[in-house]
Amino acid sequence: MLAARAGAGQGRAVASSADPLIRLRNVTKAYGSGATQFQALKGVDLDIQAGDFVAVMGPSGSGKSTTMNILGCLDVPTAGEFLFKGVHIERLDRDQRALLRRKYLGFVFQGFNLLARTSALENVELPLLYRGDEKKARRALAMGALEKVGLDQWWDHTPGELSGGQQQRVAIARAIVTQPDVLLADEPTGNLDSERSVEIMELLTDLNRASNITVLMVTHEPDMAAFARTVVHFKDGLVERIERGHQQGVVPEMR
């Protein structure tokens, strides 16, 4: 579907295996205009390979979320290039970006963002509904995803009846139910205690390894970043440094 809609970009981009899954080139983002304009990103360059587990770190206000929103096609850069699978995302329109999210991306937010008064199963089914899956297929896939996050027993509970950790796991099930290429998580453990946080991180690590999903995660807790293979440090709207081949399980040092 994306190929048809994204047309021009997709056609010529036969990405070689060496090409990164995601490439940012001199990406800037300005909020507001005139005197109150604020430059949140000042020219970010970043390559992310398929299958990586990336932790994005940095002080508050350094542009981590802004970058994640652009990578997740939830927001658009002010200038610069953003290539996903070789396609120029900055040239797509709203609907094309929506279809790209539907097909390739999954989101986990700090605040869970589940639909209220809606059962876990129906929350997880939602992306499949928009994808146009039949009821039977929806049920099966959604139950499968809930099983993966260990909540299949809780399928008929609404967010109000679930703990924070459980809600976040439902959100992860919703994010992976379409088998996306990339899972984006902005401070997924920000609202959870450390025990729950570790459970979530183990889940993400497992998804990254077993389902080969590229995971991009913002965190400012070194303990959480320890689960990643690549750690990207942000500062003042720029990438300060990148630790590649970070040994998983080792707490990255803060500088």
Added chain:
Amino acid sequence: MGGTILLLALRSIARHKLRSFLTILGIIIGVGAVVTMVTLGKATTAAVQSQISALGTNILQIRPGQGFGRGGGGPRPPDFKPADVTAIANQVAGVTAVAPQAQATATAIYEGANWSTTVNGTTDASFTVQPWPLVAGRRWTPAEEQAGKAVCIIGNTVRQNLFRGGQAVGQRFRIGPISCDIIGVLSTRGQAGFGGDQDDVVAMPIKAVQRRFTGNRDVRLMLVGVDQAYSTAAVQASIQDLLRERRNITQGKDDDFFIFDTKQISDTLTGTTTLLTRIVAAVAAISLVVGGIGIMNIMLVSVTERTREIGIRLAIGAVAREVLMQFLVEAVALSCLGGLIGLVIAQLVILAITPLMQVPFLFDPQINVIAFATSAIIGVVFGYFPARRAASLNPIDALRHE
């Protein structure tokens, strides 16, 4: 995709029962009020018109006095004389017939059944001036009228109370001091405009009533038929002049009789009820607007929740159009449901109230359609447009909405 969107919309309605209920409550009240009020107004107008048309058009009614009441103090003005009747019939151009009436109350008795009723003495002309067909029997002949014979035509209420289901025509019954042969039964007219049962009457030749009941030759009331080709106002003026002269009313003095034109009354009353209907409709329309504002409030209150919901849907890959369609379907479904409930309630209220008001039940398609369409539009405007604003946001801005 259509099925999916409908499913999503219905789920959302079911999940937010209180919000949905409050939303449609405004519409139910608005639609119900408008339809009920306007329909009752129209039913009242229709009832008034039918009662007035039963009086007949192109008829002048002449009574002694200054109006329907007795008027101020002073002696009661005299009734009319038989000569007044012939004078009007013969001297005023445009008069087709004059039917005099003399009235008395009396008890009718038949085989032990008693019924107190009005005896109305008149002439055969009254049946033509103010058409009142018979359902059985015949009218009296000119000879019977001339002789003042005791022959009666009874109204339906009298027939029911004296004869139950039995045959009335051909029977002889007692009424007041006399025995009377029943020669006809009048068709049913129903309640009069100002109370009183028009069918509770026994009609007989005026001379019989004057001789045996009132004891004089006075005429209480005259019904004058006016030729279609003449203006009732002109005929009325001529009669006025004639009667003033005949009753010796000097210049500068007020009439001691009054003439009224049924058509004029009909126009006045119809005008009044139409005006009332409009006022009531305006009040009801205000309630529809208030209902609309209620919907808007509910929608605005829930806009934060809804904006975030839209953000979530957009983030997981819904296209703005799909989200909007869902909200549109939801808004239309809710307001149509509210509109339908309002219409049903309105019909029930009308059904319950019309007998109390003694007006006919009436279904007015026009106002039902208008009220329903208005409710649908209100629902769509207030339900859809806030959603459209939200869907035009960047997904991330919608998610952040506070």
